[in-house]
Amino acid sequence: STINDNTAKATNVVKKKLNGYVGFANLPNQVHRKSVKKGFHFVVMAVGESGLGKSTLVNTMFNSRLIPEKEEVPPSTETPQTVAIQNISADIQENGVKLRLTVVDTPGFGDFVNNEESWKPILMDIESRFDSYLAQETRANRTKFVDNRVHACIYFIAPTGHSLRAIDIEFMKKLHTKVNLIPVIAKADTMTEDEIDAFKARILADIAHHNIQIFRPTSDSFDDPETVAENREILSKMPFAVVGSEKEVQTPDGRMVRGRKYPWGVIEVDNEEHNDFVKLRQMLIRTHMEELKEYTNLTLYENYRTAKLLSLGKVQDDSVFREYNPVVQMEEEKRLHETKLQKMEAEMNTVFQQKVQEKEQKLKQSEEELYARHKEMKLALEKQRQDLEEKKKRLETSLRPNTPDRKVKKGFGFK
Numbered sequence: 001s002t003i004n005d006n007t008a009k010a011t012n013v014v015k016k017k018l019n020g021y022v023g024f025a026n027l028p029n030q031v032h033r034k035s036v037k038k039g040f041h042f043v044v045m046a047v048g049e050s051g052l053g054k055s056t057l058v059n060t061m062f063n064s065r066l067i068p069e070k071e072e073v074p075p076s077t078e079t080p081q082t083v084a085i086q087n088i089s090a091d092i093q094e095n096g097v098k099l100r101l102t103v104v105d106t107p108g109f110g111d112f113v114n115n116e117e118s119w120k121p122i123l124m125d126i127e128s129r130f131d132s133y134l135a136q137e138t139r140a141n142r143t144k145f146v147d148n149r150v151h152a153c154i155y156f157i158a159p160t161g162h163s164l165r166a167i168d169i170e171f172m173k174k175l176h177t178k179v180n181l182i183p184v185i186a187k188a189d190t191m192t193e194d195e196i197d198a199f200k201a202r203i204l205a206d207i208a209h210h211n212i213q214i215f216r217p218t219s220d221s222f223d224d225p226e227t228v229a230e231n232r233e234i235l236s237k238m239p240f241a242v243v244g245s246e247k248e249v250q251t252p253d254g255r256m257v258r259g260r261k262y263p264w265g266v267i268e269v270d271n272e273e274h275n276d277f278v279k280l281r282q283m284l285i286r287t288h289m290e291e292l293k294e295y296t297n298l299t300l301y302e303n304y305r306t307a308k309l310l311s312l313g314k315v316q317d318d319s320v321f322r323e324y325n326p327v328v329q330m331e332e333e334k335r336l337h338e339t340k341l342q343k344m345e346a347e348m349n350t351v352f353q354q355k356v357q358e359k360e361q362k363l364k365q366s367e368e369e370l371y372a373r374h375k376e377m378k379l380a381l382e383k384q385r386q387d388l389e390e391k392k393k394r395l396e397t398s399l400r401p402n403t404p405d406r407k408v409k410k411g412f413g414f415k
């Protein structure tokens with residue numbers, strides 16, 4: 001009965017106490033070490049009108065001059081009247097941890113007389129990154145996989161103190177299902193604390209009114225109280241009111257800090273009491289980078305992929321999609337594969353027929369040989385028989401007494 005009991009229990013998961021160290025407690029470290037070795041990759045996009053401090057903020061955030069200063073170019077007929085997309089990649093290291101950071105700068109956004117479709121090149125850029133990821137996913141050889149999908153888009157809102165402008169709403173409405181949107185109030189040092197609070201409320205109301213989805217950290221029952229509190233804190237600060245500065249200034253009490261100096265005092269970039277820069281950086285880099293990447297991969301990209309594949313299924317011959325059309329690509333690969341199979345089959349058939357012919361030839365030959373040997377043997381046997389017959393005759397003759405044949409017969413048989 002003990003055996004039966006054990007068998008019955010085998011399907012249940014039982015909690016066991018280990019008698020000694022086994023080693024799987026090291027699993028997180030293994031994963032960690034592997035990631036550290038491989039390095040991390042984070043793609044962040046900065047969108048906003050010229051002069052809102054995008055470059056300054058990115059440089060402040062990563063503590064290095066990633067985006068060089070742009071020379072002042074007066075608007076002329078020669079300047080392109082579209083939003084240019086620029087990628088700036090840098091490998092940065094901190095305590096042995098490697099991070100490849102790609103900043104997508106979008107100069108030109110909102111700078112033209114007609115800004116109605118400023119969002120379009122940016123949307124196209126984000127989608128083309130999804131497309132190239134999709135194309136790689138469906139390719140047979142995946143060794144050189146490059147993931148350049150945008151994980152976060154910091155959208156700079158001008159510190160007007162009013163409500164969101166049409167261009168802001170339009171942009172966010174077009175992009176919110178494609179990228180993690182992180183709206184920030186730019187140059188927050190130009191507003192008072194009260195103005196910022198009111199502006200934040202206004203922005204959140206506008207966002208809700210237009211059903212725009214912005215990135216919000218989520219907590220679940222598995223999170224420890226610390227994480228839950230942190231997420232709540234982050235949420236309470238959104239949209240972050242930020243100040244950027246690459247320069248160090250001296251505070252009235254003599255400290256050197258990154259900040260902006262005013263006749264009435266110093267705004268410190270890295271001081272949480274002064275602005276939300278620290279919170280933004282913490283969320284992006286220290287606490288929610290993985291969540292941003294995961295949401296991009298599992299939700300934003302997945303939705304895009306599903307919609308794309310469905311639409312491609314319907315419009316097979318749309319040449320615009322042909323280049324990146326994974327369905328067409330798969331069909332193409334299938335067709336090639338089938339042609340290859342057919343060729344192989346034909347080749348095998350030829351070889352088979354050849355072999356059969358050879359075999360038949362051989363069989364025929366050995367049949368003839370066999371026949372010849374048979375004939376030969378038959379002849380030999382016949383000869384042997386004749387010889388024996390001859391011998392027998394001779395023997396009989398030698399055994400016979402010197403009497404004529406007839407007498408012998410009489411003598412033996414008829415007496």
Ligand code: GTP
Binds near residue numbers: 057187189242243244
């Ligand atoms: P483009 O390069 O034209 O796309 O502009 P940008 O958005 O990158 O702005 P950039 O970082 O070049 O900053 C434009 C100007 O604003 C510079 O003179 C900065 O010193 C200044 N600036 C940047 N950040 C802040 C800020 O937080 N507060 C204030 N008051 N000024 C800032």
